[in-house]
Amino acid sequence: MADPKGFLTTSREEWPRRPAEERIRDWDEVYVPGGLLPIVGAQADRCMDCGIPFCHEACPLGNLIPDWNDLVARSDWRAASERLHATNNFPEFTGRLCPAPCEAGCVLAINQPAVTIKNVECAIADRAWEEGFTPPQPPDRLSGKTVAVIGSGPAGLAAAQQLSRAGHTVVVFERDDRIGGLLRYGIPAFKMEKRHLERRIGQMRAEGTKFRTSTVAGRDVGAAELRGRYDAVVIATGATAWRELDVPGRKLAGIHQAMEYLPLANRVCEGDLEHSPLSAEGKHVVIVGGGDTGADCLGTAVRERAASVTQLDIYAQPGADRDEDVEPWPVYPRLYRLSAAHEEARDLGSAPAADADARLFAASTLRFTGDDDGHVRSLHLVGVDAGRRPLPGTERSLPADLVLLALGFSGPGRDDGLVAGLGLELEPRGTIARDREFATGAPGVFAAGDAARGQSLVVWAIAEGRAVAAAVDRHLSGGHTRLPAPVGPYDRPMRV
Known part of the structure; x- marks a missing residue:
């Protein structure tokens, strides 16, 4: 480890995001351009180079995290890129999209904020492209297969x-x-x-x-x-194969699956369409489903200038700290996390009916009602307990011109x-x-x-x-290979 006291002297600092008011006006990445490199060396220095690094076990790729943390702290970007790409073909994808179970397994996270592993990974990947450390690797000869x-x-x-x-x-x-x-x-x-x-x-x-x-x-x-x-x-x-929501009114117009909605918005960004036929512009939007896909719909609807947008999560609002009795370290805990999309909805007041940011927690959809033309206009919901049983007296309705179902696959x-x-x-x-x-x-x-x-x-x-x-x-090849196999088909993430 480059600095044996780094985790004691340096606080966790993440890649800063651009102000919500600025970033919702475009489709660029939410982070401050160039805002990561000035801080990433010191953040990598917080890694304790554990004798048994549980970040390895938490990551299915088996990323050599302490190795490339140390190399980044020493500004050896070429070697860091070699270590990173030894286990991960696309670290610029995971560095942006993965929820970082490796950080939940960081030994430092037992009683302090974890190392910003995901940010360090992204910094290495981006620097590798800038410096030309990732040339194509064509094979020396073809197998004929x-x-x-x-x-x-x-x-x-x-x-x-x-x-x-x-x-x-x-x-x-x-x-x-x-x-x-x-x-x-x-x-x-x-x-x-x-x-x-x-x-x-x-x-x-x-x-x-x-x-x-x-x-x-x-x-x-x-x-x-x-x-x-x-x-x-x-x-x-x-x-x-997306999951459906079998409740009265599901056949009304204006109710769509998330993966019917998101590709159209992406095609606008690709230049294929001038305007999405499912645009949320000027509409009251309700997203059913509390996961990442729902958050993607949320951020998209905010950028499309929805009149309001609310996300329903059937689970109760989680706490800010790990419950050691229920989800002990090093498993990935269910915590209250504020994604970029939720931060935008909170700062801009996009969901006035929500419990927090844009979300209504412990909420289950009962039915949809529509207008005389057969278009959805309201979503009716009820509060539920931990067993998803309806709670008497908690029924309410939300205006809904566009409903997006993000219930998984x-x-x-x-x-x-x-x-x-x-x-x-x-x-x-x-x-x-x-x-x-x-x-x-x-x-x-x-x-x-x-x-x-x-x-x-x-x-x-x-x-x-x-x-x-x-x-x-x-x-x-007749029973042999030199390619790594980081997981087996029956391996699963660490869970309680």
Whole structure:
């Protein structure tokens, strides 16, 4: 460790955000440009270089966190980049999008604010691109084997990059018109500007990875063709089967799934549309669902100048401090966290009916009512206890011209015929069944990411992509591989 007393003398300081009034006028990332580098060295110096670093265990990638913290503290950015990229293909993605379970597992977090691991990671990744530390890594020779990767989200891209670098010829199939999957059309630009994605795609092209966009696997290219043309197939389509809300009035116009709403806003940012057909401008918006997708809808609606926007969370408002009896260190605790979108809604008064920032906690939707034209106008809700049982006398209604359902996902979509065409078995919860080698019941077909694990974090998707690449390489190479496999298909985050 560079400074043995760093954690005692330096307070935690995070990458500052731009003022809410400024950042809601654009779609740029919320952080102050250049605001991280002046503070990140001292923040990295807070790392205690623990003998047993639980941040490793909390991170499914097994990131070498104390190593690159020490190197950043010493301003050795090239070596820090090498350590970081040794375990993570896309640290600029995780440094912006991951909720940082590594910080929950930081030993310093037992009784102090954790090291800003996520910020240090992002600083290394950005500096690596600026200094040219991340050149393409094409293989020395080709194996003669071919792999089809279905889906270009973080799991698919990680698998494709690892397999291309191992010498296999990889083709990535993407149903949308641009590569990136959820990273492209699900994540708003204010959380991650798409230039970061474009940079990695360019690197992968230079390494030999081929991309086919606007191609629906199972329909435009059939299951039989995939198995006939490629030596292995990796299914990394994500979990796109969204959960529904079965309450009276659901069929009214103006009620949409979050993933119907967010891609249109992203297409406006891409220049495909001048104005989103589902824009929240001038509307009273209610978001049903308290997770990250709901927060993404919140930040998007605020930027679209919604008249008001409220987010419903069925859970009670959590506290600011970890409850050691319920969620002891080092598990990732449920805490009251203020995302950039919630901060914006709070500062701008976007949700006058909310308990805190834009959220109504312990709230369950009862029904929707609409006008004579069949358009939603009100959402009726009730307060609930910890068992989600309605509390008498807590019914109320909110004005609602646009309702967005952000209730999560249950598994891969099945409308394209890919699952049926390949003869894949599904788990009871709707995900693709696989064995300990990530292999499905169909010979040569593997599954990774949310399609098989279920809805999870970007860091788990990348870890699964790296692990399935090792399994595929072993399958193609006769039982051996030099690719790392950071997780197994049955591994799960640390929980109580």
